Amino acid sequence: MKFQSRSQIEALTKFNSQGDLVTSFFLDTDKGRLNRKEIQLALKNLLSGAKAQVEALDASRERIESLERDLALIGDHGAKMLAGGSGDGLAVFSCSRRNFWQALELPHGPRNRVIIDSTFYVRPLDAILDKYSPICVLLLSRREARWYHVSMSEIEALDEIKSDVPPRVREGGFEGNESKKIERHLDSRLQDHFKKTAQKTVDLGKKHPFEWLFINYEDNHGADFEGHLHSYLREKIKARLHAHVSTPPAKVLQEVLEIEARLKKAEEEETVHKLVAELERGGLAASGLRDTVHRLNQFEVQSLVVSHNFSKPGRICPTHKILYLDELQCPICDKKTDIVQDIVDEAIETVLKRNGTVKHITPPSKLDHYGQIGAFLKYKA
Numbered sequence: 048m049k050f051q052s053r054s055q056i057e058a059l060t061k062f063n064s065q066g067d068l069v070t071s072f073f074l075d076t077d078k079g080r081l082n083r084k085e086i087q088l089a090l091k092n093l094l095s096g097a098k099a100q101v102e103a104l105d106a107s108r109e110r111i112e113s114l115e116r117d118l119a120l121i122g123d124h125g126a127k128m129l130a131g132g133s134g135d136g137l138a139v140f141s142c143s144r145r146n147f148w149q150a151l152e153l154p155h156g157p158r159n160r161v162i163i164d165s166t167f168y169v170r171p172l173d174a175i176l177d178k179y180s181p182i183c184v185l186l187l188s189r190r191e192a193r194w195y196h197v198s199m200s201e202i203e204a205l206d207e208i209k210s211d212v213p214p215r216v217r218e219g220g221f222e223g224n225e226s227k228k229i230e231r232h233l234d235s236r237l238q239d240h241f242k243k244t245a246q247k248t249v250d251l252g253k254k255h256p257f258e259w260l261f262i263n264y265e266d267n268h269g270a271d272f273e274g275h276l277h278s279y280l281r282e283k284i285k286a287r288l289h290a291h292v293s294t295p296p297a298k299v300l301q302e303v304l305e306i307e308a309r310l311k312k313a314e315e316e317e318t319v320h321k322l323v324a325e326l327e328r329g330g331l332a333a334s335g336l337r338d339t340v341h342r343l344n345q346f347e348v349q350s351l352v353v354s355h356n357f358s359k360p361g362r363i364c365p366t367h368k369i370l371y372l373d374e375l376q377c378p379i380c381d382k383k384t385d386i387v388q389d390i391v392d393e394a395i396e397t398v399l400k401r402n403g404t405v406k407h408i409t410p411p412s413k414l415d416h417y418g419q420i421g422a423f424l425k426y427k428a
């Protein structure tokens with residue numbers, strides 16, 4: 048299955064292993080950078096490393112066997128994918144004892160890793176998703192309109208219409224009243240065409256939701272057309288394209304991806320800028336791992352801002368699920384805390400489970416000066 052939406056992440060974070068251990072597996076299969084032999088070798092090394100890790104675990108026989116079965120299944124699946132799969136990355140989430148299996152093709156090569164834990168490791172998925180916004184492309188001329196949906200670097204033709212708008216009247220072709228009448232007639236046909244196009248954009252958006260709308264209008268009809276668009280759609284217009292109705296889809300995609308990357312970069316800079324401004328005026332924001340985790344424990348975090356791949360080991364109270372950087376004993380219940388491999392990942396999962404958002408920032412950025420992590424807060428307790 049292709050990795051395409053936030054709902055796939057939600058399904059993974061909500062999976063309840065009922066105390067069993069689960070396997071999360073990530074493999075970079077980008078054939079543009081790696082040859083098949085290299086990928087095969089990476090797969091083999093990952094699995095043998097994970098097997099050694101499983102053997103050393105202090106867990107019940109059933110749990111160990113479940114993990115061993117996970118790894119065997121992942122090995123088979125990985126070999127099959129190598130033979131015929133597409134996608135630049137592979138992710139597998141497995142809990143054999145609970146009959147759970149989810150394999151996802153990724154549009155981006157992730158860092159190779161196998162994580163064995165009581166919950167699935169979804170952070171790489173969230174980071175990939177954050178790189179993209181679903182986009183509707185509308186290419187419009189006086190007589191035609193064509194729609195594409197671009198999601199995670201893939202383009203899909205949605206629909207097209209051809210309207211019966213006569214060609215523009217040649218200048219000087221008509222005189223006086225007759226000319227005005229024809230122009231009015233043309234104009235109403237053109238407005239109908241725009242109206243139909245605007246309505247169709249709304250309808251298509253219901254079936255193929257998008258965050259951004261990229262448009263090209265031929266003949267400078269932008270203002271005319273936008274007059275027919277609902278204001279919520281006008282607000283989604285993020286770019287004017289050079290591509291036009293007859294541009295081949297591959298070229299449309301190329302232009303869209305270039306603009307998307309630029310917009311995403313600007314969006315990241317804007318997020319960090321806002322965070323810093325909020326911090327500096329002592330507003331609803333936190334920065335640095337210690338304070339951010341503390342705020343998260345207090346249920347104050349609305350949105351987490353984290354430098355891509357920033358990672359630190361930490362500890363968690365097994366009862367309260369409260370995160371600590373270094374407390375060996377939970378100060379609330381006095382229980383011994385457990386080690387977590389990546390406290391940043393735990394923080395991300397916690398925020399996602401509480402329906403908060405996570406913004407991943409590509410380093411280097413100004414966030415580096417604030418401990419590579421911060422948060423916008425709902426309130427301060």
Ligand SMILES: [Zn+2]
Nearest residue numbers: 364367377380
């Ligand atoms: Zn506790």
